[in-house]
Amino acid sequence: xxxxxxxxxxxxxxxxxxxxxxxxxxxxxxxxxxxxxxxxxxxxxxxxxxxxxxxxxxxxxxxxxxxxxxxxxxxxxxxxxxxxxxxxxxxxxxxxxxxxxxxxxxxxxxxxxxxxxxxxxxxxxxxxxx
Numbered sequence: 001x002x003x004x005x006x007x008x009x010x011x012x013x014x015x016x017x018x019x020x021x022x023x024x025x026x027x028x029x030x031x032x033x034x035x036x037x038x039x040x041x042x043x044x045x046x047x048x049x050x051x052x053x054x055x056x057x058x059x060x061x062x063x064x065x066x067x068x069x070x071x072x073x074x075x076x077x078x079x080x081x082x083x084x085x086x087x088x089x090x091x092x093x094x095x096x097x098x099x100x101x102x103x104x105x106x107x108x109x110x111x112x113x114x115x116x117x118x119x120x121x122x123x124x125x126x127x128x129x130x
Contacts, residue, residue: 011119032085053109093124
């Protein structure tokens, strides 16, 4: 879809691209996932920008059973980006245990390439393995 192309191009470069509403009523609020209109006011006066790629672990669940493409255990996480939006993702580069995944853990973007040259937005603890 053309409205998400900039996001996927950014992921390929290792950047997390967000969009923001340019209407005064929304005060530059950013949002995710990308779409051609503001989810708050419906305006099409939106723009894209490179985010910091950093955030905090807001919530997660650890899945023990393997699934296609995933060996258990793995965390399905909600990360709150520094710019405000939250997204579901995976936390990588760390043991998949409650001890290694404290809430508010500071994380950074760690894109992972899958077949067909697509890069998924995954996150790892800032500073490496804990």
